[in-house]
Amino acid sequence: MSSSDEGLRGAERGVEADQTNHSVVVGERVVVKWLTPPAPLPQPAPDVFAHLTSVGFTATATPYASVSRRADDGSELLLALVTAYLPGAADGWEWCVDEAVSGGTSFAADLGVLSADLHAAMATPSATFPDPVRHADAVRAGEGPWSLRAGEALAEALALTGGEDGDWLAERAGALRAELAPLASAGATPLIRIHGDLHVGQVLRWRDGYAVIDFDGNPTVAGADPFQPAARDLAQLTTSLEHVGQVAIRRRDADPEVIAGWSATARATLEAAYLGRLAELGHAALLDRSLLRPFEIEQECRELVYAARHLPRWRYAPMGVLRSRYP
Known part of the structure; x- marks a missing residue:
């Protein structure tokens, strides 16, 4: 066994984070993310990793391997993904909450550029994805999957959210449906x-900058079309800044009015940087x-579904x- 192999046999430690899978750091060199339960192939992450590597997108943890096995019925199950360990890495539920408490917003421009670079890379052809962009004549959104998916998310959120929160949500169901109507x-x-x-x-902040991770898709959505509007990602990212604000209020005793101002500034900064970077890369049309507002409302419904099914707190x-949006 080589010295490098011996190094990988060093101490293992779990990643302390709320997640649907289980990640282990091995020898401070690689992260093994075990899928719990194993997922039937094909899954998006292996192909996305291959694509991003081939088009030169490096703002992620370097992918090393995927681990799979054949099930009794002959299908293939994805067991784990192995990626590089990023020294000093902290996820956004740590570092971004610190930013909210301190009032810092300069990071938001970095996130905007990062997400624009990711979308531009996804729209660049590769051997894995030779035709990465679908156009208007190939897909019709109206009357179809976007509106239906959003309506189902709202209905599920209404059904699963109980108590005073459920009563409040039910009283505003009509307003929420109206927000989704443009889809x-x-x-x-x-x-x-x-x-x-x-x-x-x-989004990890680590020794050398930022890295986006976990290309497994939304855990609350089954069978989603892999082709989606870029606005869906951007809407989820900007709403997560508001969730950071809520974490800061609840766990760090931050002032709600101050956090409201911080959230608005961070969102605007991120979106402006995203738009600027997309234009710079020649992908402004993405x-x-x-679609941002209706996708944001749908995402909040999905957060409620996730809470009900996986993480009630x-x-x-x-x-x-x-x-805050419907006072």
Whole structure:
């Protein structure tokens, strides 16, 4: 066994974070993310990693390997993904909450550039994804999956949210449906393979900058089309800044009015940097801004569904955001 192999046999430690899978750091060199439960192949992450590597996108943890096995029925199950360990890395539920408490917003421009670079990379052809962009004549959004998916998310959130929060939500169901209505008549927009679960917790701040991780898709959505509007990722990322604000209020005793101002500034800074970077890269047409608001409302519904099914203590965050939008 080589010395490098011996190094990988060093201490293992779990990653302390709320997540649906289980990650282990091995020898301070690699991270093994075990899927719990194993997922039937194909899964998006292995192909996305291959694509991003081939088009030169490096703002992620370097992918090393995927581990799979054949099930009794002959299908293939993805067991784990192995990526580089990023020294000094902290996810956004740590570092971004610190920014909220301190009032810092300069990071938001970095996140805007990072997400624009990711979307531009997703829209660049590779051997893995030779035709990465679908156009208006290939997909019709209106009357179809976006509106239906959003309506189902709202219905599920209403059904799963109980108590005073559930009563409050039910009273505003009509207003929330109205927010989603533009999805039923959405115009043509380019579709790309998006991250699918892009929030600050998926952005690590580490020794050498920022890295976006976890390309497994949204844990509350089954069978989603891999081609989606870029606006869906951006809407989830900007709403996660508001969730950070709610975390700062609840766990760090931050002032709600101060946090409201911080959230608004951080969101605006991120979106402006995103738009500027997309234009610089020649991909300005990827973003349809008319989709942002309805996707944001859908995302809050999905956060409520996630809380009900996986992490009940999280419900305060999406409810806090919704209550701030509908005082």
